[in-house]
Amino acid sequence: MTGHPAVGDRSEVGRLLASARAHLGRAAEEVVAPLRVGVDLGTATCVIVVLDASGDPVWVQSTPCAALQDGVVVDFAGAVAAVTRLREEAERALGVSFTRVATAYPPCVGIGESRACRYVCEQAGFTDVLLVDEVTAAGDTLALRDAVVVDVGGGSTGVGVFRDGRLVSVDDRPGGGHHLDLILAGALGMGVHEAEKHKVTHARESLPLLVPGIERIGNSIRALSADATDLPVHLSGGALMLPGADRVLAGYLDRSVISYPHAHLITPLGIARSAA
Numbered sequence: 001m002t003g004h005p006a007v008g009d010r011s012e013v014g015r016l017l018a019s020a021r022a023h024l025g026r027a028a029e030e031v032v033a034p035l036r037v038g039v040d041l042g043t044a045t046c047v048i049v050v051l052d053a054s055g056d057p058v059w060v061q062s063t064p065c066a067a068l069q070d071g072v073v074v075d076f077a078g079a080v081a082a083v084t085r086l087r088e089e090a091e092r093a094l095g096v097s098f099t100r101v102a103t104a105y106p107p108c109v110g111i112g113e114s115r116a117c118r119y120v121c122e123q124a125g126f127t128d129v130l131l132v133d134e135v136t137a138a139g140d141t142l143a144l145r146d147a148v149v150v151d152v153g154g155g156s157t158g159v160g161v162f163r164d165g166r167l168v169s170v171d172d173r174p175g176g177g178h179h180l181d182l183i184l185a186g187a188l189g190m191g192v193h194e195a196e197k198h199k200v201t202h203a204r205e206s207l208p209l210l211v212p213g214i215e216r217i218g219n220s221i222r223a224l225s226a227d228a229t230d231l232p233v234h235l236s237g238g239a240l241m242l243p244g245a246d247r248v249l250a251g252y253l254d255r256s257v258i259s260y261p262h263a264h265l266i267t268p269l270g271i272a273r274s275a276a
Contacts, residue, residue, distance in 0.1 A: 013142055017262040020049065020057040020269055027093040028058035037090070037101045037126075038137075038272030039083055041117055043068050043154025043178055044196070046079070048086040049265070049272040050094065057272075059090050060265070069155055069178075072109065073116040076123075083124035100128040102275035104267065106156045107133045107172045130275055135160035135170050137270030138236035147232055148225045151267055152239040154178045157217050159224035161231070169227075173220040177239030180213045199242060207244045214245050218252040232256040238264030 032053045040047040046065035052058045063086055067079035091097055103121050105114040114131055121129045135158040138151045145165045151158040158172040178192075185195035187209045199206045217240070221233060233255055235246060246259040260266060 013260070016055075016057070016141065016269060017260060017265055020060050020265045021262045023057045024060045024062070026059075028052070028056070031058045031094055033096075035094070035096065035098070036272050036275040037098050038268055038270075038275055039086065039101055039103045039121060040134075040268040040271055041065070041068055041073075041079060041083070041103060041105075041120065043176070046082040046086060047265070047268040048083075048090055049268045050090055050098075051269075051272045055273065057269070059093055060268070061086055061089055067120075072113050073120060076116070076120065079120045080123045083120055087125055099126060100130075100275060101126040102130040102132055102271050104132050104134045104137050104271045106153065107135055107158050107160075107170045109172075132271060132274045133170060134158050134267050134271075135172075136167060137274060138267045139167060140270035140273050141266045142234055142236070142270075144234060147234050148221070148228050149234050149236060150221055152176050152217060152235065152237040153267075154239065157220045159221055161225055161228045163228075163231075169224075171224045173224065175213075175216055175220055176237075179216070180210050180239065180242075183213045184209055203243050207242060207248070210242065210245075211248055214240070214248045215252045218249050221249070222253060229255065232258055235259045236263055236266040 034053055036051045038049045045062045047062040050059040063082050065082040067075040073079055101121050103117050105117050118129045118131055134151045135149055139149045139160055139162055144162050147162050149160045154177045156172045156174055156176050160170040161168050181192050181196045184199055185192045241263050246257045250257040
């Protein structure tokens with residue numbers, strides 16, 4: 001088998017992602033209740049997504065937030081402040097108040113750390129908080145029957161195997177977008193924040209330098225889906241939105257790898273969808 005990359009759309013998924021991107025900082029003109037709210041606590045950013053009764057995005061917003069590292073809350077006050085800002089802005093934009101929210105944690109971080117994500121949301125003004133793991137959330141958005149779903153965040157890579165529409169295994173390993181930034185910073189002799197920006201503005205030049213880091217992520221995918229080499233790999237998360245990263249992974253894994261436009265919104269959408 002020869003690995004090859006592909007850009008996913010799959011109609012409804014592509015529509016949802018495009019709609020979420022269109023409502024970034026812009027409320028929908030028509031909002032039909034009841035609304036569902038999801039908060040994605042990330043390593044570099046925190047994202048809120050609000051869905052209407054039909055499951056369509058009506059508000060999306062993000063804010064810089066370095067309160068988490070490798071799925072662990074390291075700055076509780078900073079995380080609370082970020083989620084509070086997002087909640088209040090969403091409430092002003094939509095003219096409603098929110099008490100119920102779903103949030104997510106990386107697989108296998110432990111019950112204590114998953115509870116920390118709940119406590120962040122409670123301190124930010126939500127009174128009813130549901131928890132879901134990030135890979136399950138990504139799988140909910142993609143609605144795949146037989147596939148390997150990979151959620152590459154800032155600090156870790158989560159891998160879930162779906163068969164017959166059921167999640168049969170899920171795990172994660174350290175290594176994600178932040179580690180790619182560290183590689184680029186070292187190679188170019190610049191700060192990590194500058195490297196993150198450079199990765200976006202100079203994607204073509206950055207890719208060759210990042211191949212070892214991308215292959216390290218590929219090694220995690222291979223190890224965590226060893227019993228599912230017959231299934232295609234679907235990428236979620238913003239860390240591997242670098243053009244050509246899917247091609248590097250496909251070659252390294254010798255498997256089909258599907259990437260998506262606006263992949264950084266896949267998991268936040270799934271988190272909100274779980275807030276039923």
